[in-house]
Amino acid sequence: MQLGRHKRDVDEFEAFVVASQTSLRRTAYLMCGDWSVASDHGQEALIKVYRHWPRLRHLDAVQAYARRTVVNTVIDAQRRRSSTELPVAEVLDIGGRAVRDHSGATADRDLLNQCLAELPARQRACVVLRYYEDLPIAEVADILGIGEGTVKSSTSRGIAALRTIWADASGDALSLSGRSE
Structure with a gap:
């Protein structure tokens, strides 16, 4: 009997992974700005789940x-990051030729990700969850384990900082939700 229940749990988890891994990876990417690192964070989060x-x-x-x-995993990894680890603009292969990073579809998307990376972790999480994931304030507060007022103020401060960094x-002025802000 226990074996049948375990099999059902495994099947349900596999279905959950198929349905949610793209969204979780995207959220991790918006938090960290690197698709390969986002994949690692997404996998680590799924292991915890x-x-x-x-x-x-x-x-x-x-x-x-x-x-x-996934949000906590990204924030924890950023806290642990070695002070000797430095990001580079381009990676050289063994032959000395530059390997282009094709992860960004447009220059604006790349710039937005760079601007998001400059926000403090809580503000970045609030902006990503509210604007990109389109979650209500109460759910963002629950996900981050903070009060709704803190979500509102962190989102407001994050958007203000994002506008300044973007400009x-x-x-140009940053446009949110299809309207000039």
Whole structure:
């Protein structure tokens, strides 16, 4: 009997992974700005979700737990990052030729990701979850384990900082939700 229950849990988890891994990876990418690192964070978050899978009962609760786990995983990794580790603009292969990074579809998207990376972790998480994931304030507060007022103020400060960083980098005003802000 226990074996059948375990098999059902594994099947349900596999279905959850298929349905949610793209969204979790995208959230991690928006938090860290690197697709390969985002994949690692997404996988680490899914491992953590799997460990708690038998206790998670409702699909909404699982998705919220997974989203919170991926955000916390990215923030924790940024805290642990070695002071000797330095990001580089381009990677050279063994032959000395530059290997182009094709992860960004447009220059604006790359610039926005660079601007997001300059925000403090909490502000970046609030902006990503509110504007990109389009989550309500209460759900963002629950995911991050903070109050709704803190979500509002962190999002407001993050957007204000993002506008300034964007304007300095591009010379243009930042447009949110299809309208000029």
